[in-house]
Amino acid sequence: MSFLEPTYLWGLFSLLVPLAIHLMNKGDVKTIKVGSVRYLTEQETKQTRQLKLNELLLLLLRMLVLALLVFAMASPVLQSKNKNIPLTYLIEPSLIENGEMDAFLKEAPEVPIRLFSKGFPVLDMDKVPDEVPKYWQLAQELQNLESDSIVVFSKASISGIQGMRPIIPPTVFWMVIDEVAAIDSIIGATTLKDGVVIHTIKGDASYTDIENEFISKEEISYSSEDSILIKQNGVIKNIPLSLQDTLRVGMNYDAEFVKEKNLLTAVFTAVADYTQKHLVLEEITDTEKLYETTPNLTVWLKRSSPPKIEGKLLRYKEDSLATNSIVKAVEKNVFYLTERLTIERVLNERLTEELVQIMTSKPQLEEAMRSLDRRTMPEAEFLPTMADLDPIGSEKQQHSIVNWFWIAALLVLIMERLLAKFRKQ
Numbered sequence: 481m482s483f484l485e486p487t488y489l490w491g492l493f494s495l496l497v498p499l500a501i502h503l504m505n506k507g508d509v510k511t512i513k514v515g516s517v518r519y520l521t522e523q524e525t526k527q528t529r530q531l532k533l534n535e536l537l538l539l540l541l542r543m544l545v546l547a548l549l550v551f552a553m554a555s556p557v558l559q560s561k562n563k564n565i566p567l568t569y570l571i572e573p574s575l576i577e578n579g580e581m582d583a584f585l586k587e588a589p590e591v592p593i594r595l596f597s598k599g600f601p602v603l604d605m606d607k608v609p610d611e612v613p614k615y616w617q618l619a620q621e622l623q624n625l626e627s628d629s630i631v632v633f634s635k636a637s638i639s640g641i642q643g644m645r646p647i648i649p650p651t652v653f654w655m656v657i658d659e660v661a662a663i664d665s666i667i668g669a670t671t672l673k674d675g676v677v678i679h680t681i682k683g684d685a686s687y688t689d690i691e692n693e694f695i696s697k698e699e700i701s702y703s704s705e706d707s708i709l710i711k712q713n714g715v716i717k718n719i720p721l722s723l724q725d726t727l728r729v730g731m732n733y734d735a736e737f738v739k740e741k742n743l744l745t746a747v748f749t750a751v752a753d754y755t756q757k758h759l760v761l762e763e764i765t766d767t768e769k770l771y772e773t774t775p776n777l778t779v780w781l782k783r784s785s786p787p788k789i790e791g792k793l794l795r796y797k798e799d800s801l802a803t804n805s806i807v808k809a810v811e812k813n814v815f816y817l818t819e820r821l822t823i824e825r826v827l828n829e830r831l832t833e834e835l836v837q838i839m840t841s842k843p844q845l846e847e848a849m850r851s852l853d854r855r856t857m858p859e860a861e862f863l864p865t866m867a868d869l870d871p872i873g874s875e876k877q878q879h880s881i882v883n884w885f886w887i888a889a890l891l892v893l894i895m896e897r898l899l900a901k902f903r904k905q
Contacts, residue, residue, distance in 0.1 A: 481881070484555035491550035498542040502535065534899070541896035548889035556885060557878040568627040570596040572634040573608050575657055581633065592627075596634055600625060610851075612640040619646040619864045633657060636862035638855045646864045656859045658685065666712055667848040670722045672756045676700060678710060678719070681849055685856045690849055726758045727751065727839055728774070732765070733781035737796065740781055740821045750832045755840055776839050781817075792838060806834045 483489065573595055575581045585593070593603045597613050600621075615634060622630055631653045648654075662684045669676045675696040682689055701709040703718050710719050729748050733741045745761060752759035762775070780786040780795040792813045794806070802818035805825055809816050815838060819825070826832075856862075 481556055481558055483551075484557060486554055488550060488554040491553065492547065494546050494550065495543045498539055498546070502539045538896060538899060541892055541899065545889055545892050545896060548885050548892060552882050552885035552889060555880065555882050557880050557882075559878055565592055565627045567591045567629045567631070568625055569593045570600060570630060570632045570634075571603065572596045572613060572657075573611060574635065574637075575633060576603075576605070576608050577610065580657060584633075594625075596632055612637050614642050615640045615862070616643050616646050616864065619648055619652075622648060622652055629653070631655060636856040636859060637853070638857055639850065639853055641857060641862070647867045648864045650866050650868065652864075652866075654863050656862065658856065658859065661854075663688070663852050663854055664713075665852060666710055666717060666719055667852070668722060668845055669708055669710075669719050673758070674756075676708065676721065679845055681852045683852070683854055685854060688849065688853045688855050690845070726760055727755070728760045728762070728776050729779065729839075730762050730764045730775040730777075731779040731781070732786075733763075733779070734783075736783075737781035740796070740817070741779075743821045743823070743826055744779060744781075747826060747832050747835055751835050751839060754832070754836060777835075794838070804834070805829045805831060806838075 569591060571581055571593065576585075576595075594600045595603055595608070596618060597609055597611060598618070600618075601607075613634070615636070619632075622632075629651050633655045634657065636656050636658070662682075664680065664682050666678060666680050667690075668679045670679070672694070675694055678693045678695060680691045680693065682691055703709050706721050707718050708721050710717050727748070731741060731744070748759055748761060760775075774791060777792045777794055778786075778789055780793060782796065786793060786795050792815070794815045794817060797809075797816040797818065799807070799816065799818040802816070805817060805819055805821065807816050807818055808814075821831075
């Protein structure tokens with residue numbers, strides 16, 4: 481047992497108070513004159529012994545009450561050491577999905593194997609999540625595992641690096657699996673005027689990129705209205721086809737922004753030529769029509785705030801601290817035009833490329849690209865920092881028992897009061 485507030489233990493000196501009172505009262509004797517003590521000798525001896533016993537018992541109870549109160553104020557706790565597992569293996573889910581840990585799992589010793597993901601669940605081959613763990617955040621939670629030693633098998637995917645580099649104790653051994661196969665996978669296609677564009681993800685541990693290859697209508701084999709057949713590496717694949725061959729832009733502007741409207745119109749025309757898509761640009765003067773159309777991009781060239789609409793929105797919002805003419809807002813699918821446009825700014829800040837990214841982005845392709853991202857960080861830059869911290873799980877658990885002391889003090893006080901009342905002392 482230990483105390484969280486040991487300073488209160490000085491209060492044990494208060495036990496001297498009832499002891500001093502008891503000793504001082506021993507000399508306070510009342511004398512009664514009687515004619516004869518012939519018949520009182522035996523009775524006096526028996527009564528005196530009983531009185532002395534009661535006094536000692538009351539003294540003990542009063543001192544015990546004070547002691548229990550002092551201990552209660554000192555916040556007593558019981559400490560118990562955790563019973564840790566000697567060794568635990570943590571494996572990143574993707575290593576299991578890709579079969580990179582099959583040989584290890586077949587020969588692994590009889591030790592607990594968990595997934596290196598949120599909550600560190602026990603490995604279940606039928607329930608392996610498809611996710612890239614947040615390495616450094618999870619490293620800070622390793623202290624929650626009651627294990628003397630932990631071995632972590634992981635990749636060093638850039639997409640899982642977030643936050644500050646953590647500090648871990650030397651009882652954690654981090655094993656980086658750096659064998660990353662090259663990626664060359666077709667993920668989709670998009671229609672154009674004279675054919676389709678095939679989107680292919682390529683990459684390895686150092687890069688991930690998307691390549692676009694044009695195929696004329698004569699070379700296309702359709703399997704249905706929304707998919708085509710493509711032969712890659714000797715294997716015929718059924719590729720989903722996006723039927724987006726038109727760029728639709730809705731523009732709502734004030735007379736103050738006529739110059740910006742004309743410049744953006746020229747930029748949208750360049751975007752359509754670059755992407756080989758048909759451009760439909762509609763000037764919307766009635767705000768109510770914003771809810772009736774579904775353009776790829778709505779342009780709001782007014783100083784007032786736009787209404788809430790579906791789809792992507794480019795609105796004017798001046799920002800002298802912005803580094804680009806177009807920046808992404810915090811809101812989803814909202815972009816800000818941060819300054820008034822000039823021909824020099826349109827050319828120098830590559831406004832056409834910015835709008836190509838905004839208008840032609842495809843969520844399904846972006847999601848596929850994220851899932852196939854194999855880029856990794858060099859091991860020296862990835863590994864958490866090790867320091868001489870307390871061993872994982874070895875800290876003692878503290879259980880407060882202060883309430884038991886308060887209850888004991890109350891019971892002893894009740895006993896003391898009852899004894900004092902019935903013995904009239």
